[in-house]
Amino acid sequence: MPQFTTFLVQNGIPLEALIWLLITPIAVTLIVIARHLIGIKGLGITTPLLIGFAFATTGLTRGLIIFFAILAIGFLIRSLLARVRLLYLPKIAIILSGITLAVLFLLPLVAPLGGKSLPFPQAAFSIIILIFSIDQFISFLNERGFKSTLGIVVEVTALALLTFSLLTSQWLIRAVVTYPLFVIISILFINLALGRWTGLRLSEYLRFKNLIFK
Amino acid sequence: MLHSRILGIDARNLLYIKPSLTKKNLAVLDNKLLTKKSLRKAGIPVPKTLGVIASAKELAEFEWKNLPSSFALKPNRGFGGQGIIVVFAKRDGEVGRESRIAHLFGKRTEEPAWIKADRSIIGLSDIQNHILDILDGTFSLGSKRDLAFFEERIKIFKLFKTYSFRGIPDIRIIIYNSIPVMAQLRIPTKESGGRANLHLGAVGVGIDMGSGITTHAVHRDRPVSYIPGTQLSPKGIKIPEWKDILELAIRAAQAVDAQFLGADISIDRDRGPMILELNARPGLAIQIANMMPLRERLERVRDLRIDSPTKGVKIAQDLFGGGIEEELEELSGKKIIGARERVTLFGANNQTYTTSARIDTGAYRTTIDRSIAEKLLLTTIIKYKKVRGALGKQERPVIDLTFELDREKIHTEAFIASREDLNYDMIIGRRDLKKFLIDPAKNILLKNQ
Structure with a gap:
């Protein structure tokens, strides 16, 4: 381990926490690349990133089951409330409470899956993250309709899986522990370049294919 | 490479929207009532x-x-x-x-x-x-x-009634530096529920900037020939009062002080063209509707400064007009030329001579003036032919001639005559015009010589 990592670990930062902190900028950069070079939007940076971290805590199978259950229940309660005239925030609060209740019943069924027991209390926080992501999905649904929302669910899931795979990659963990400063500095330069990107996204090559190959 | 001339969303945001919008005019543009107030103040008609x-x-x-x-x-x-x-x-x-x-x-x-x-x-x-x-x-x-x-409520203009499903079509014009750079007619469909927004399923139809005639159509990002669910082709519609509409769009952009925006214009049956809305983030499908990349056009007017809306209209029509002509050329496989054209003749002595020629469908053969033939050493007479001209029956010498018209090389037999008293020292006859369509409105400004 290089001096920088050793220094931090000796001063009370657990190695696991350090690894997650160092991988965060890499995950964020990949989400930026997905947005600007590929054209996957996925509700901004925060939502897919946090869901990816939640998956890393709960384990992939359990995480995915809980995530999709939350989405299904959230959309269901929203459609039940569609005809009731309520302000947006109280409506979201009702949906969140309903989901929480449902997840409490779901947890005993899901917990035994995936071998190891759920690492509480971290897992509780991960489940809260998953529950609260519904706010973003519902406001998107209100603005853009159901079909676009299904698309965004796929995109967010893909980006969350990407984040999850970074957090669990032994190769990447070794790399960030060995070269922490190099990783952060190169991330900085990559994003300076991405910030000036004015080319077409991969999705736009598809969108404008008739114009390109006319 | 063509794709670098297409405007993508990142380039639109970073290069055009961001430098163009201040906090102040974004506050106006994202507020329909404030937008209308600014436009009314500038004397621009709004609903x-x-x-x-x-x-x-x-x-x-x-x-x-x-x-x-x-x-x-x-x-x-x-x-x-x-x-x-x-x-x-x-x-x-x-x-x-x-x-x-x-x-x-x-x-x-x-x-x-x-x-x-x-x-x-x-x-x-x-x-x-x-x-x-x-x-x-x-x-x-x-x-x-x-x-x-x-x-x-805007009352639908009669011409558009056939094409539109219930709603009102409008004309989206993208303005940059007070110059209209691209335009499309947005036609509501059944799918869009009578609304003119492309992402809701309305049809976008590109408009030739010069003539105001519609060209290609797009629906859900795909080129289409008909309005979905109908047998109607939205191509070839002539937008009325096209120059006034372009001028209105420029004045609207100037009224809200925006360098880059999309202006939506509706034509009311009674009141005529008026600004329906201004859009700070115009969509990019307009490029498919016009089959033209937008970024290239934006680059071309990047450094231009316009003092009057009329001038902006003229520049837009000159720079970006002519799409229709290209399409006709593509369809017919023939090039469109005017009644006068620049022509280059090739001599026997490897010399060339460039002149303005009169395109004359009344004549069969091409004729050049004796002085040109002498200059280019085209003196080998291959035969004599009788012609019935304005001066009565004549026998004229015929030579082999090669000339270039609109990048098309033509080998032919041409007459030599004395044309020193006439306006043109060359006329081009039907025999050599088989590859062309003639538009008398083209090149009217081309000088005689």
């Missing part, structure tokens, strides 16, 4: 505002009797055409509405009702509920609280 509702209290006190029988109801900070209700007539008399609760008590409530653009009926309480949704920010950018307002 009349019939009433504004800012709170539930104002809604309760609103005088419905003062509304005309047709109107549009809009959220002030709405985007993408959402939350807009258009009614085109009031239902005769008070209409009974089965209210569930009132029904329980054996009562029938009576309330006014209107006919919506899709011909369904909407009662007063539905409209009131919709206004509450608008006030809650259901349709506004960032879900912020909003105002609702009533607006004069």
Whole structure:
């Protein structure tokens, strides 16, 4: 381990926490690349990133089951409330409470899956993250309709899986522990370049294919 | 490479929207009532505002009797055409509405009702509920609280009636540096529910900047030949008052002080063209509708400074017009030339001679002046031919001639004659015009020699 990592670990930062902190900028950069070079939007940076971290805590199978259950229940309660005239925030609060209740019943069924027991209390926080992501999905649904929302669910899931795979990659963990400063500095330069990107996204090559190959 | 000339979303945001918009004019552009106020101040026609509702209290006190029988109801900070209700007539008399609760008590409530653009009926309480949704920010950018307002309904212009499904088509013009760079006609379809927004399923039709004639069409990002669900081709429609429409768009951009924006213009049957809305983030499908990349056009006017709207119109028509002509050339496989054309003749001595020639479909053979033939050493006479001309019967010498017209090399036999007293020292006859279509309106400014 290089001096920088050793220094931090000796001063009370657990190695696991350090690894997650160092991988965060890499995950964020990949989400930026997905947005600007590929054209996957996925509700901004925060939502897919946090869901990816939640998956890393709960384990992939359990995480995915809980995530999709939350989405299904959230959309269901929203459609039940569609005809009731309520302000947006109280409506979201009702949906969140309903989901929480449902997840409490779901947890005993899901917990035994995936071998190891759920690492509480971290897992509780991960489940809260998953529950609260519904706010973003519902406001998107209100603005853009159901079909676009299904698309965004796929995109967010893909980006969350990407984040999850970074957090669990032994190769990447070794790399960030060995070269922490190099990783952060190169991330900085990559994003300076991405910030000036004015080319077409991969999705736009598809969108404008008739114009390109006319 | 063509794809680098296409405008993508990142380039649009970073290179054009961001430098163009200050906080101040973005506040105006994202607020329909403020936009209309700025435009009215500049003397630009906009639909009349019939009433504004800012709170539930104002809604309760609103005088419905003062509304005309047709109107549009809009959220002030709405985007993408959402939350807009258009009614085109009031239902005769008070209409009974089965209210569930009132029904329980054996009562029938009576309330006014209107006919919506899709011909369904909407009662007063539905409209009131919709206004509450608008006030809650259901349709506004960032879900912020909003105002609702009533607006004069635009009456559809006759020419567009055939093409449009119920709603009103509008003309989107992208303006940069006070120069219109690209335009499209947006036609509502059944799928778009009478709205003119492309992402809702409306058809976009590219417009040739020079002539105001529609060219290609796009639906859901795909090129189409017909309006979906019909046998109607939206190509070849001539937009009336095209120059005035372009000028209106330029004046609107100047009124809100925006360097880059999309102006939406509707043509009212009675009042003519007016600005319906201004859009700070115009969509990019307009490139498919025109089969033209936008970024290249934006680059071409990047450093231009325009002092008057009229000049902006002229530059736009000169720079970006002519799409129609190219398409005709593609369709027919023939090039379009004017009544006068620049021509280069090739001599026997490897010399060339360039002149303006008269395209003369009244003559069979091409004729050149004796002086040209001498200059180019084209003196080998291959035969003599009799011609019946204005000067009576003549016998003229014929030579072998090679010339270039509109990048097309032509080998032919041509007459030599004395043309020193005539306006042109060369005329090109039918024999050599088989690869061309002639448009007398082209090159009218080309000088004789």
